[in-house]
Amino acid sequence: MTRTVEWQVGLVLVEEDGTTRARAVLDTGTTTYTGHGVARCNPQDVDVPEIGDELAASRAMKDLATQLMRVANRELESIGAGPEGGVPYGWPEAAT
Secondary structure, three states: OOOOOOOOEEEEEEEOOOOOEEEEOOOOOOOOOEEEEEEEEEOOOOOOHHHHHHHHHHHHHHHHHHHHHHHHHHHHHHHHOOOOHHOOOHHHHOOO
């Protein structure tokens, strides 16, 4: 069986007063998930906006990925397909 789906991801970055906030939105066509990330510039550091963008964006996408892993773990568990011992797939923060 071949299956192709396309999920759309949007990323919004806003910088204000040395703080960059990111919002990553995933639209699966049936569900929308939103991840958030923040980066703050240390007052002693040189302000390089691109670095704040990269940090905040990566944190928002990691938040989004953790949410997806949690959903997948719950769905696997609901059909009895989870790993033995009840330890979820993925990384530790996706366990809850």
